[in-house]
Amino acid sequence: MSNIKKMLNTLKSSDAGNVPPYPLWLLNDLLTPATISSRLKEMQEQSVSTFIVRPEKGVIPEYPSKDFLYCLSLILKQAKERKMSVLFSEDMAFGYPGVVTPLTSAHPEFRLPYLSLHHILKIRGPKKIVQEFNETDIQYVFAIRLKERFLDFASAKNITTAFRNNTLTYSIPNGDWRIFIFRCGPNKRSIGGSALNFLDPAAGRAYVQAACTDLVRELPKDLLSAFAGFFLELPLMAPDTSIRGLPWSDTLLSKLKSESGTDLISVILALFVDNYSAKNGLIRRTYYRLLLEMLQANLIRPLREFGSRFRYPMHLFAQTGDLFSGETVLRVNYEPLIAKNELAGVTDVSPFSLENSSSVRLFGDLFRDYSGHQALTILGRNRNAISQSLKDLKQESDRLTLAGLQCVAVDGQYHQKGFSIAPRTPDNPLLPGSLSGFIRSRQAFFGAFQRREEIGVLFPAESFNMAYNPANLTLYKQRTAHFDALVRQLSKDDMPFRFLTEQTLTKLTVSDKGLLLLRSGKSQVAFKVLILPETVILPRKVIPLLEKFVAKGGRLVFFGIMPYETFEGGKNSKLLAGIEKLGMQMPGAIHKFSKIEELETLRQICAKILECSLEVFSETEGARRLTTLSVLDGEDRVHFLSNASLTENLKVELRFNGKGHLHYLDFGKPQPVFLPGAQGTEKGRSLFHNFAPGETGCFIVAADRLGPAGSPLAIEESNRIFRIILKDEWQLTLLDPNAMPLNSWSMRINSNRDINAGYNLSYESYINVVQAPATAYILMNRLINHPVNGYLSGNSPVEISFNGVILKNMHFFNRGEKTFHETDAVKAMTYGGINTFGSNITSLVRKGINRVTIKTYGSTFEPMFLSHPLVFLGDFALKRGSQGWLVSPKNELYTYGSWTDQGLPYFCGRAVYSQVFEKPGNFKRILLRFKNFESSLLVRINGVNIPVSPWQPVVADITKHVTSEKNKLELEISNTPANLFKLMTAPAGLTAEVYMDVY
Numbered sequence: 001m002s003n004i005k006k007m008l009n010t011l012k013s014s015d016a017g018n019v020p021p022y023p024l025w026l027l028n029d030l031l032t033p034a035t036i037s038s039r040l041k042e043m044q045e046q047s048v049s050t051f052i053v054r055p056e057k058g059v060i061p062e063y064p065s066k067d068f069l070y071c072l073s074l075i076l077k078q079a080k081e082r083k084m085s086v087l088f089s090e091d092m093a094f095g096y097p098g099v100v101t102p103l104t105s106a107h108p109e110f111r112l113p114y115l116s117l118h119h120i121l122k123i124r125g126p127k128k129i130v131q132e133f134n135e136t137d138i139q140y141v142f143a144i145r146l147k148e149r150f151l152d153f154a155s156a157k158n159i160t161t162a163f164r165n166n167t168l169t170y171s172i173p174n175g176d177w178r179i180f181i182f183r184c185g186p187n188k189r190s191i192g193g194s195a196l197n198f199l200d201p202a203a204g205r206a207y208v209q210a211a212c213t214d215l216v217r218e219l220p221k222d223l224l225s226a227f228a229g230f231f232l233e234l235p236l237m238a239p240d241t242s243i244r245g246l247p248w249s250d251t252l253l254s255k256l257k258s259e260s261g262t263d264l265i266s267v268i269l270a271l272f273v274d275n276y277s278a279k280n281g282l283i284r285r286t287y288y289r290l291l292l293e294m295l296q297a298n299l300i301r302p303l304r305e306f307g308s309r310f311r312y313p314m315h316l317f318a319q320t321g322d323l324f325s326g327e328t329v330l331r332v333n334y335e336p337l338i339a340k341n342e343l344a345g346v347t348d349v350s351p352f353s354l355e356n357s358s359s360v361r362l363f364g365d366l367f368r369d370y371s372g373h374q375a376l377t378i379l380g381r382n383r384n385a386i387s388q389s390l391k392d393l394k395q396e397s398d399r400l401t402l403a404g405l406q407c408v409a410v411d412g413q414y415h416q417k418g419f420s421i422a423p424r425t426p427d428n429p430l431l432p433g434s435l436s437g438f439i440r441s442r443q444a445f446f447g448a449f450q451r452r453e454e455i456g457v458l459f460p461a462e463s464f465n466m467a468y469n470p471a472n473l474t475l476y477k478q479r480t481a482h483f484d485a486l487v488r489q490l491s492k493d494d495m496p497f498r499f500l501t502e503q504t505l506t507k508l509t510v511s512d513k514g515l516l517l518l519r520s521g522k523s524q525v526a527f528k529v530l531i532l533p534e535t536v537i538l539p540r541k542v543i544p545l546l547e548k549f550v551a552k553g554g555r556l557v558f559f560g561i562m563p564y565e566t567f568e569g570g571k572n573s574k575l576l577a578g579i580e581k582l583g584m585q586m587p588g589a590i591h592k593f594s595k596i597e598e599l600e601t602l603r604q605i606c607a608k609i610l611e612c613s614l615e616v617f618s619e620t621e622g623a624r625r626l627t628t629l630s631v632l633d634g635e636d637r638v639h640f641l642s643n644a645s646l647t648e649n650l651k652v653e654l655r656f657n658g659k660g661h662l663h664y665l666d667f668g669k670p671q672p673v674f675l676p677g678a679q680g681t682e683k684g685r686s687l688f689h690n691f692a693p694g695e696t697g698c699f700i701v702a703a704d705r706l707g708p709a710g711s712p713l714a715i716e717e718s719n720r721i722f723r724i725i726l727k728d729e730w731q732l733t734l735l736d737p738n739a740m741p742l743n744s745w746s747m748r749i750n751s752n753r754d755i756n757a758g759y760n761l762s763y764e765s766y767i768n769v770v771q772a773p774a775t776a777y778i779l780m781n782r783l784i785n786h787p788v789n790g791y792l793s794g795n796s797p798v799e800i801s802f803n804g805v806i807l808k809n810m811h812f813f814n815r816g817e818k819t820f821h822e823t824d825a826v827k828a829m830t831y832g833g834i835n836t837f838g839s840n841i842t843s844l845v846r847k848g849i850n851r852v853t854i855k856t857y858g859s860t861f862e863p864m865f866l867s868h869p870l871v872f873l874g875d876f877a878l879k880r881g882s883q884g885w886l887v888s889p890k891n892e893l894y895t896y897g898s899w900t901d902q903g904l905p906y907f908c909g910r911a912v913y914s915q916v917f918e919k920p921g922n923f924k925r926i927l928l929r930f931k932n933f934e935s936s937l938l939v940r941i942n943g944v945n946i947p948v949s950p951w952q953p954v955v956a957d958i959t960k961h962v963t964s965e966k967n968k969l970e971l972e973i974s975n976t977p978a979n980l981f982k983l984m985t986a987p988a989g990l991t992a993e994v995y996m997d998v999y
Contacts, residue, residue, distance in 0.1 A: 003633045004702060007448050011441050011670040019444070021379060021436055022087070023048055024409040027063075028056040029835075031071040040078045046436075052231050052409050054089035055097050063097045064210075069218045076223040085228035087315070090211050092196060092232055099210040100196045104186075110203040111186035111195055112235075114245030115139065117272045117471040121179035125172035129179075132167050137185035141168060142265055146176040151275060156265045182268060184248055198235050199249040199291075204298035212306050229313035231409070232303070233347050234295065236319050244470040246271060252290055259286050272471045278570040281466040281537065288465045292336050300342050315344045315408075317376070320359035330468055331359050331480065333461035335501055338366050345376030345408060358487050358499070362459045364405040365499040369520045374447050379407035379439070389935030389976050390435050390950040395694045397439050398642050402629050404451060406443045410436065435950070441667040442698075449631035449638065454610050455497040456516060456527035457490070462502050462567075463536040479534040482560045485596045486533050493603040494628050495610070498525065502567075505542045514553035527554075529606050534560035540568045543575060550582045550589050555609060557602070559593045613701075614639050615655040622650045626691065636660065636702040643691035647991075649931060650691040657684040660701040664712045668949070672700055672707035677718065690716055692952035693932045693992075713927065713955035717999065724996040726917060726969070732894040735972075736831070736909025737777065737873040739980050740885055742767070742852060745866065763854040763866050769847055769887040776845045776874035778802060778852070779831055779838045781981075799855040800839075800870075803846070807839045810857070831873065832908040832977030838873070845874075871980065877903030898934070899989035900979065908977040913990050914970045919962050925999040926962055928969075930954040931992035938972040958996075969994075 023043060029035075043051055053075060061067035072088075079086050091098040104111040118138065123129060141163050145155040159179075162170040168179075197203040212230060219227070256267050260283045269275075270283035300316060307314035318334050337343050346363040348356065360377065367375035377400065380393050388396075393410065400407055460483070467476045490497050500508075500518075508516045508527075516527040530549065535558075543566070550556050556579065565571050583590035591605055613630060614637075616623045625648075629640040637658065643650045656662055662685040663672035678685045689697065697714065700706065711717050742765040750760040780800060799810040807825045822828055822837075829838035844850075854866060877890040894902055899911065920926065928939065928946075937954060939946040941961040948956045961967075975988035 002636060002702070002704070003448060004636050004638070004700065005704075005706065007445055008670060008672065008706065011444060011667075019440055020376070020406065020408040021410045021439055021443075022408065023051045023436075024089070024378065024411045025051055025053045026056045026411070027053060028058040030060045031068075031074075033074055036071065036074050036078055040075070040082055040084065044082050044084065048084070048436075050085045050087065050228060052087040052089050054091070054231075056091075057097060059097065064099050064102070064215070066218075069215070073219055073223055076219065076226045080223055080226040084226065086226055087228050087231045088215070089231040089233075092207070092211070092235060099207065103206060103210050104195055107203075107206065108186070110197050110200065110206060112197040112199070113184050113186050113248050115182060115184045115248035115268075115271075116245030117180065118183040119181045121181070123172050123177045123179060124175075125177055126174050128169075128171045130167065130169050133181075134166070135183055136166060137183050138163055138166075138181060139184035140180075140182040140264075140268055142180045142182075142269065143170070143172070144178050144180065144269075145173075146178065151178065151273065153266075153269065153275060156269065158265055180269070180273070182272070183245075196235055197249070198299045199247060199252055199294050201298045204302050207299070208302045208306050212303070212312075213310075216310060216312070227312070229307070229315065230303075231315045231317075233317045233319055234299065234343075246287070246470060247291060252287075252294065255290050256283065256287060259290075272469060274469055274472055274475065278565060281565070284468065285462050285465050288330075288332075289336075292334070296337060296340075296342060300337070304342070315376075316342065317345045317347045317378075318343050318363065320346055320348045320356055320363065331356065331362075331459070331461055331464045331483075333459065333501055334363060335366050335461075335503055338363070339370050341371065345405075347378050358459065358484065360405070361403045361487075362461075362499045362501070364403055366501065366504070368404060369504060369518070372520070372523075374404060374406045374443070376408040377405050378409045378411050380411045391694070391935050391952075392976075394435055394438065394951045395646065397435075397442075398694075398696050401442060401446060401640065402627055402642060404629075406447065407439060410439075438668050441670050445667070445670070446629070446631060446638075446640065449633055450520075450523045450525075451496070451498075452611075452613075452630040452632055453496045453498040453525060454527060455490070455495055455529045455531065455606060456500050456518075457486070457497045457531045458505065458533065458535055459499040459501055460533065460535045463534060463561075466536055479560065482596065483533050486531065486559055486599060489599040489602060491627060492624055494616075494624065494626060495603065495606055496628075496630065497531075498527075500530075502537070502539055502542075505545070506539050508545060510545065510548045510552060510554070512552070514549065516549055516554060528609050529555040529557065531557040531559065532563065533558075535563045536561060537565040537567060538563045538575075540566040543578070547578045547582060550579060550586065553589070555589060555591070555605065556583075557591045557593070557605070559599070562592070613637050613657050615657065617653040617655065618651065622648075623652050625650055626652060636700065639699045639701075640696065641691070641699070642696040643694060646694045647932065647987075648693060652689060652691065654687045654689060654699070655684055656686070656699065656701045658701060659684075660703050661705050662687065663700040663702065663706050664715060665698040665700055666712065666714070667698065673712050674705050674707055674709040675711075675715065676709045677711070687715075692930070692954070695952040713957065714953040716997070719999060721923070721998050724917075724920065724998065726915065726994045726996070728895045730894045730913040730915050730990065732891070732899070733912045733914070734875070734890075734904075734907070734909070735911060736907070737775065738876055738878070738890075738904055739779075739831070739906045739908065740767070740872040740878055740887070741869040741906055741980060741983060742872060743869045743983060744884065745869075747866075761856045761865065763856075765852045765870070767845075767850040767852065767872055767887060768881060768884065769845060769850055770879075771876075771887075771889050772845045772847055773874040773876040773887065774842070776840070776842045776872070776876075777829070777838045778807065778841050779829060779836060779871035779873055780808070780826070781831075781834060781836045781868055781871060797857045799853075801853045802839075802841050802844050803850055805844055807841070810855070831871070832980055834977070834981075842874075878905060879903060894989075896990060896993055898985075898987040898991050900985040900987065904988075905985050906980045906983075907988070908975055908980045910972055910974040911989065912970050912972045914968060916966050916968050917996075919965050919967060920996070920998050923959075923998045925957070925959050927997045927999070928956040928958050928994065929997060930994055933971075933973055933990055933992070934986070934988045935975045936973065940970040940972070942968055943970075 025039065055063035055068065061071065076086055092100060118135065141160045143157045143159050145152050159170050162168055196207055253267065257263065260267065262279065262283065267283055270280040271287060303314050303316065320332060334343060346360055348360055364375040367373065379397055379400065380388050397407060464480065467479050469476065504518065508518055511517055516530060518525045546556060562576060564573060564575055566575065579590065593599060614628060616626050625644045627642045627644050631638045662675045662678045664675055665672045675687065678687045685701065745763045745765045748762045797810045799806065800808040826837050826839045829836055852870060876887045878885045879888045891903055899907065936950055937948060939948050939956050941958050942964065944961055946956045946958060946961065948954050971990060973989055978984060979986055979988065
């Protein structure tokens with residue numbers, strides 16, 4: 001039996017609850033026994049046996065309080081009774097909520113210090129300077145003379161001793177001098193860097209004690225059988241983006257000086273001043289290697305030791321970049337930790353939407369090389385997001401699969417109240433388990449086979465380290481921009497590649513056929529092309545390997561700067577002399593690119609020697625939007641294809657080269673369907689397919705038939721009689737009120753002597769109404785009632801009024817406000833998945849200008865500012881006026897296209913499109929197809945629900961439901977609350993045509 005057959009049988013019988021992905025239950029709201037019980041019951045009903053809990057901002061009681069641990073014990077108790085397992089995740093990287101904040105508050109020495117270049121003084125001597133500074137954390141002061149407009153590093157002097165009592169007093173000798181002033185202090189904010197000092201062994205031990213040991217000891221012992229271990233993200237290795245600094249300690253400095261054989265001045269200046277030399281490069285490379293070593297010794301090892309002592313699995317995840325900024329993210333190479341099996345995976349914010357996605361892909365490639373398995377990541381990891389639909393998450397999971405990563409958890413909606421991914425997405429009878437089951441089957445399938453990758457791309461981590469200067473990012477940005485452009489071009493051209501590092505280059509061998517061979521797990525990967533982008537330095541033993549590779553017929557491509565240095569021997573201007581000589585003797589073997597525009601020819605160069613088991617043809621350039629993952633199983637081949645465009649259809653001809661039977665596989669119901677209608681010869685099979693936006697398709701070419709013959713709904717049959725495009729006129733019924741956030745306010749600040757001489761803040765906003773809506777509400781999200789509504793709500797007194805009518809009175813309770821309860825005017829409301837408060841103002845809204853007023857009171861040291869806008873809800877549409885939005889009557893009819901462009905820019909919720917169509921004549925089968933929609937879809941014909949997939953391709957067989965001459969089609973579409981709560985206008989609704997294929 002082939003591996004493909006074995007895997008298909010495994011997918012049919014696998015236990016869905018015991019393998020990833022697991023739900024990630026974000027605890028960011030009020031925890032009660034009732035909510036805990038309902039969440040676990042819901043998970044159990046969906047066959048979930050393992051889940052991850054993670055305290056987030058807004059959780060009540062706060063983590064890591066005693067009351068929170070009591071709630072965690074309730075979760076464990078419920079899990080034990082239901083035979084479920086719980087993994088605990090704690091925010092180590094950013095410190096809140098988590099043990100890092102109280103730990104570093106009690107022990108300031110445990111907060112990570114950063115070294116940064118604070119200031120450069122320009123002085124012409126001779127002159128005595130007396131310069132005062134407000135900063136108290138100045139660490140080093142160096143003086144360097146200019147010689148012919150360049151820094152003369154031989155003249156560098158350490159004048160730190162001249163800095164006393166915040167004053168620099170020094171007599172500058174003759175000449176032009178630059179005074180470099182360096183600060184060293186803890187990061188004031190956790191954003192952009194680690195709050196915990198992982199360079200200090202004591203800080204690492206204290207964290208393990210507080211986050212792991214104390215937590216386990218506080219939990220009831222009889223419940224620990226349901227506790228499955230820890231799921232932890234390690235501190236960020238990227239330098240701090242807010243202060244442009246580098247993690248620093250005396251121990252790190254001592255090791256740098258010892259291993260590089262240099263003094264203090266040389267070490268500091270090498271890290272912050274661009275005057276490249278072999279010694280500077282060595283210092284910078286050594287610095288980042290030492291960071292990884294100290295992270296491993298001071299934090300990872302104690303965590304591992306805890307896990308061994310208490311017998312709890314420790315799932316440790318690295319971070320590839322700053323969650324809030326991609327601008328200064330360092331391309332981190334975690335190879336030393338991966339090689340020692342220290343890490344389980346990698347995390348980032350929506351990994352393939354940020355600039356640093358290449359680091360995530362590198363991690364996955366290295367993980368396969370060393371372990372033979374796929375690296376893990378979190379699907380939908382997005383700290384700043386409001387929510388993502390099933391469709392969004394599925395499309396991101398497609399990108400993970402194409403890059404060779406598996407998701408271990410699903411982080412679907414940041415502000416959700418439960419674990420479910422999209423509360424308003426209808427259940428899908430066709431796909432039990434929906435997204436998680438689909439992903440689980442696909443991950444298990446592709447994890448069992450070897451990927452086809454014929455292009456090796458060096459990830460020049462050491463060269464990036466040498467170029468990185470936090471005080472001047474120009475060179476670093478230039479080189480990473482070139483590198484990222486290369487990766488984008490390879491992806492755009494659908495060229496199978498794998499990242500290599502300087503270390504893995506040394507493991508390559510050259511075959512007699514001119515292939516570079518790399519042992520990966522239990523298998524072997526062969527490369528016909530090797531690309532070296534922006535590479536300055538290489539191991540010495542790699543040079544003769546490259547020469548042998550070229551001599552035997554391999555292709556070598558250089559992009560950007562070419563190597564001129566080795567780790568062992570320093571600079572060598574003739575390093576590539578042998579390779580260049582071979583290039584002259586063998587035209588076409590070596591290619592050099594210096595500009596991004598030249599990368600357009602890369603596909604043509606590589607295509608001549610790459611094996612092509614699948615060819616894609618299109619009348620336009622659309623074929624280049626089709627990305628492919630191809631895996632091999634002996635003579636059998638599997639091709640996973642994805643339309644990279646999320647807005648445009650892609651009609652292509654697929655030519656599967658080689659003998660075999662062509663099948664289509666839907667991972668929602670893993671039974672391959674044999675496609676007898678595909679045109680074919682002994683050399684291959686050909687199929688025309690129209691990919692919907694974001695659609696993926698899995699095709700198998702196997703020697704044997706793997707399933708029954710048929711015609712999957714996703715594949716358009718050639719015997720179609722005609723196609724009916726439904727008219728561009730839809731009735732639209734909103735099942736939830738429309739929304740208009742009041743994001744434009746005027747504010748007055750008055751002193752207030754009622755509570756400790758605090759501040760009285762008065763906010764005013766206006767609503768311009770063309771016609772008073774039939775219903776109207778004011779939503780008071782995150783403004784009142786802190787214990788119920790989350791950490792960002794006000795805990796100071798607040799008064800809200802509309803057109804002079806007070807909706808909520810001011811209430812005082814010591815320095816804050818009493819816990820708010822419903823009144824006649826203000827009721828509990830739920831909108832966009834958010835539980836909050838609101839008021840019915842239908843009778844108060846009038847034609848013309850309406851005024852909304854908010855008054856807040858707070859102490860001098862903590863005034864209450866309006867952090868989230870009020871929201872005007874009701875039965876209306878929005879039209880743009882000369883001075884902002886106009887509240888107007890709704891449209892009578894709606895057309896194809898986003899409803900954000902048709903008067904509903906901030907609407908979040910459910911809406912029903914409906915129209916009546918006539919029954920076609922003389923048909924055997926009718927299929928309803930959707931070109932595109934956002935974000936979830938429910939279909940009804942004549943009041944009967946028709947099961948459809950929650951993502952593309954969306955096709956419904958409506959044959960037996962078209963029974964009358966006049967038939968009513970209803971399409972219930974819901975979107976996420978992102979447009980309202982992030983004040984954006986992402987497409988939503990029926991964004992493209994709906995048509996019926998008649999057979």
